[in-house]
Amino acid sequence: MSAWVLPDHIADVLPSEARHIEEIRRNLLDMARCYGYELVMPPLLEHLESLLTGTGEALDLQTFKLVDQISGRMMGLRADSTPQVARIDAHLLNRAGVTRLCYCGPVLHTRPAAPHATREPLQLGAEIYGHAGLEADLEILELALDSLRAAKVDVLAVDLADVRIVNALLSQTTLSPQQTADVHAALASKDASALGALTTHAPADIAAALQHLTQLYGDASILEEARRVLPALPQIHEALDQLQWLAGHIEGASVSFDLADLRGYAYYSGARFAVYAAGAPDALVRGGRYDAVGSVFGRKRPAVGFSLDIKALVVAAGVPALRAAIRAPWGEDRSLRDVIAQLRAAGETVVCVLPGHESEVDEFQCDRELVQRDAVWCVTAL
Amino acid sequence: MSAWVLPDHIADVLPSEARHIEEIRRNLLDMARCYGYELVMPPLLEHLESLLTGTGEALDLQTFKLVDQISGRMMGLRADSTPQVARIDAHLLNRAGVTRLCYCGPVLHTRPAAPHATREPLQLGAEIYGHAGLEADLEILELALDSLRAAKVDVLAVDLADVRIVNALLSQTTLSPQQTADVHAALASKDASALGALTTHAPADIAAALQHLTQLYGDASILEEARRVLPALPQIHEALDQLQWLAGHIEGASVSFDLADLRGYAYYSGARFAVYAAGAPDALVRGGRYDAVGSVFGRKRPAVGFSLDIKALVVAAGVPALRAAIRAPWGEDRSLRDVIAQLRAAGETVVCVLPGHESEVDEFQCDRELVQRDAVWCVTAL
Numbered sequence A, B: 001m002s003a004w005v006l007p008d009h010i011a012d013v014l015p016s017e018a019r020h021i022e023e024i025r026r027n028l029l030d031m032a033r034c035y036g037y038e039l040v041m042p043p044l045l046e047h048l049e050s051l052l053t054g055t056g057e058a059l060d061l062q063t064f065k066l067v068d069q070i071s072g073r074m075m076g077l078r079a080d081s082t083p084q085v086a087r088i089d090a091h092l093l094n095r096a097g098v099t100r101l102c103y104c105g106p107v108l109h110t111r112p113a114a115p116h117a118t119r120e121p122l123q124l125g126a127e128i129y130g131h132a133g134l135e136a137d138l139e140i141l142e143l144a145l146d147s148l149r150a151a152k153v154d155v156l157a158v159d160l161a162d163v164r165i166v167n168a169l170l171s172q173t174t175l176s177p178q179q180t181a182d183v184h185a186a187l188a189s190k191d192a193s194a195l196g197a198l199t200t201h202a203p204a205d206i207a208a209a210l211q212h213l214t215q216l217y218g219d220a221s222i223l224e225e226a227r228r229v230l231p232a233l234p235q236i237h238e239a240l241d242q243l244q245w246l247a248g249h250i251e252g253a254s255v256s257f258d259l260a261d262l263r264g265y266a267y268y269s270g271a272r273f274a275v276y277a278a279g280a281p282d283a284l285v286r287g288g289r290y291d292a293v294g295s296v297f298g299r300k301r302p303a304v305g306f307s308l309d310i311k312a313l314v315v316a317a318g319v320p321a322l323r324a325a326i327r328a329p330w331g332e333d334r335s336l337r338d339v340i341a342q343l344r345a346a347g348e349t350v351v352c353v354l355p356g357h358e359s360e361v362d363e364f365q366c367d368r369e370l371v372q373r374d375a376v377w378c379v380t381a382l
Helices: A015-034 A048-052 A057-061 A082-093 A135-148 A161-171 A177-188 A192-198 A206-214 A221-229 A234-249 A310-316 A334-345 B015-034 B048-052 B057-062 B082-093 B134-150 B164-168 B177-188 B190-198 B204-213 B221-229 B235-249 B310-316 B334-345
Strands: A045-047 A065-067 A074-077 A099-106 A121-129 A153-161 A254-258 A273-279 A285-290 A303-307 A324-331 A352-353 A366-373 A377-382 B045-047 B063-067 B074-077 B098-107 B122-129 B155-163 B256-260 B271-277 B285-289 B303-308 B325-329 B350-353 B366-373 B376-381
Touching: A015 A099, A015 A121, A015 A135, A015 A310, A015 B015, A045 A048, A048 A057, A048 A074, A065 B063, A082 A099, A099 A135, A099 B048, A121 A135, A121 A310, A135 A153, A135 A273, A135 A285, A135 A303, A135 B285, A153 A161, A153 A192, A153 A234, A153 B256, A161 A177, A161 A206, A161 A234, A161 A352, A177 A192, A177 A206, A192 A206, A206 A221, A221 A366, A234 A254, A234 B015, A234 B235, A254 B015, A254 B235, A285 B048, A303 A310, A303 B098, A303 B204, A303 B271, A310 B048, A310 B303, A324 A334, A334 A352, A334 A366, A334 A377, B015 B098, B015 B122, B015 B134, B015 B310, B045 B048, B048 B057, B048 B082, B082 B122, B082 B303, B134 B155, B134 B271, B134 B303, B155 B164, B155 B235, B164 B204, B177 B204, B190 B204, B204 B350, B221 B235, B235 B256, B235 B271, B256 B366, B303 B310, B334 B350, B334 B366
Parallel strands: A153 A254, A324 A352, A324 A366, B155 B256, B325 B350, B325 B366
Antiparallel strands: A045 A074, A065 A074, A099 A121, A121 A303, A153 A273, A273 A285, A285 A303, A366 A377, B045 B074, B063 B074, B098 B122, B122 B303, B155 B271, B271 B285, B285 B303, B366 B376
């Protein structure tokens, strides 16, 4: 096979898209900084147990494994940075108070997460550690929405869910881990009949409640319906109250609910959100609360955060303005070199035409030219 | 072993250093843009033969290998981006004229390149394709020097070399590939006796010339000496003429020569340079001409470029100014939320103190506070 063929779901990013990705990357990191989030850079490679502990099977299957030639131990390529940032909060920073962290870097997946997804997303995320209150959930949600707006993405809807509702119901049953996984799958696909078959031996009210869950998606009215049809378990009512509070504070986007939604990694422990935008088939941002994620690193702290893939974002983002450039001749003339240096210092792009290439079509977007008139160099329109 | 222990020569980058790395990354990419270099983002993973073709054993040993679950083929994690960018120029862009490309991203090494080196450098580089003349070599060298200055690095010296000199001498011998590799090693360590033992069967003038090479390092005077003591082979004189021209055009850095220097990857084909700076044990930038690097992708084009590791650069770089922040209370008050949004839109960092954490030492650098006076929110010094 030709040496230039890339693996499936792996691609080069060419100049125009790369420039756009870099622009969005900077805007989003600047937005996180404005909110007071400190940048960290966890490594691409870690010991496998550091990457996978407590994060469930989905992440394990997504993670490339290789052997460390130095130690002989198994290492993994990160498929998700969240457990790494939790490790940094728990072990390296180990602060008593609230810690806000953000990150941006590639992650690698053994198989694409969706039929047309890349196996090398550029993951950007932000997280708050140390605050259990909803104010942290709201700040993360607001930062996620502001980030999409900074990328000129047309935000359509915020979808809210809470894993505690399903967990509270299943805690009333004696299902095996495998059966529980099957129930999660049936709920995800809203497959009421499969759900019925799986819960024949569950308490009648729980089985009925799970059936109801497959219908409990839509606008705020379903919160009221949920209070009516779901068992009066304290975790369920706390979850419904919190979803209502969050929904009431979200500005500039319509809010919907899906109480059966369990998508994403297994580390979520409370309210969750997904943000949908025009031109994007799947959610562009997923986030929520995962209070237990740092416990394996010796420090169970309240945690809430979001992550997104800038490569997916750029498809839905508004097209950036093209940066124009100045074409200049190549020469050893001191005055020419000084003028070029001054223009570049002022932020201008100055492309020197190398000897013998004068007639070439300039690939860069040159709208001006540096020419000499009466021994003086000046910029003129092309 | 504890889950938080990282593999050897793999490290997290914590906030203060991460902020500095991000700042340098932006400055260097902006500098390349000012010179007219277009940004590309090659993937971390490729088929092994795409990454390794024609790049020699050193790169092969540095490259992590893993199996593609989709195709069953061997893939490699890039240990150097240069062959990838050559592939992009040759196959994807396939332009007739001069093409300037730059890139910035992590590369991974199976073993550290130096005793204290990271196995995950953040490689940034720039390359010109399509121009065989020295003007391209000079532009790349000038961009490399301007990049170090943009990172507030105190440039000490530029070291020039040219692989054509050693190659021209060895082309006059019948050494086996292994013997040739041994000669390269002896030259690198300037081991005259080992060199003598390896060249006992070589022509006397070539053996003598190789002995001379171990002494041919220092200031411009060694170019004259080289002309005297080295055989009058055309490639050698062309190389010496070009090194002299380049040295004459370098501004703002002292220039030295090391005609036996063969360090780095095997793809170099002409003049090479290494840039040294205060506070850095090894060269911070290595670059030069590698005209054959794209040939395996069906397009042998003149090519010259450089690369550097931002993680190594940041150690030698001047410390950046700390960005101050504003502390604000958390509240649902519309006027408070509006003021915070305005401050952030103006580029200020505003950290909201979450309820219950008022007494905490703020980890962010807050020098001002948002307080309410007579129903008006105003920023006051702390």
